[in-house]
Amino acid sequence: MLEFTRAVPVGDEERAEYLAFAKAVAVQAGLATLPYFRTSSDVMCLENKASEGFDPVTRADREAESVIRERIKQTYPNHGIYGEEYGLEPGCGLTWVIDPIDGTRAFMSGMLHWGVLLALFDGKDPVVGVLYQPYTDELFFGDGMHAGLVRGQEERQINTASLDALSRATTCTTGIEWLGQAEQAKYHKLAESAQLNCTGGDCYLFALVALGQIHIGLDGSLNPYDIQALDKPHTAKSRIQCRNVLHRLLFVWQFARC
DSSP: OOOOOOOOOOHHHHHHHHHHHHHHHHHHHHHHGGGGEEEEETTTEEOOOOSOOOOOEOOOHHHHHHHHHHHHHHHHSSSSSEETTTTEEEEEEEEEEEEETTTTHHHHHHSSSOOOEEEEESSSSSSEEEEEEEEEEETEEEEEEEEEEETEEEEEEEOOOEEEEEOOOEEEEEETSOOHHHHHHHHHHHHSSSSEEEEEEHHHHHHHHHHHHHHHOOOOOOOOHTTTOOOOOOOOBBBBBBBBBOOOOOGGGOOOOO
């Protein structure tokens, strides 16, 4: 399990190097998933890894994580690695956190709301994070100071939206069945006050938060590999504003009274 420690210092040049590496490796891993996308369950080797319920995994998940792990070991052999499929390999205090396919249910269903997540964790916070959707060729990235989107040959800065009223907000959640009754009640209270509420999306809905298309993303029952690549938002009482890129947030009503 990934644990919090004292933060390992990372300079600006190192941060830029790590972000460039994460972007390149996420794309490579994403391309490894495409031969299995929109194929049969036999071709993608679909399995249920849960003893109770349904937690799907495919050959694409495992191959994508293997691609990332191999590249990390080649380039940063003293760094740690923590991935959904193959667990933790401790290192120097800097740990690469991998979700090879966030949204495997969408992947196995031929839907587009999935992506490769890769982040570098310094023991306290994510240093850099990327999300790559290979079918649409969209690479979202952030380093806590800047956020951007690369699609094809075009790269541009992205910004979250700023609103002065919750009544104008669009919310989205992958689902609320993972939440307890108290959290579900808070969600419904929030949803009643929003302009539009959408369901479904996994990591991709938070890319849309970063892009300013969706204002509030909500999810719960998450693991470190679900959230590390998705940077922390900033909220204020008088507005809904996420300054940084991509973070899965279990939104509670306490600070949402805009």
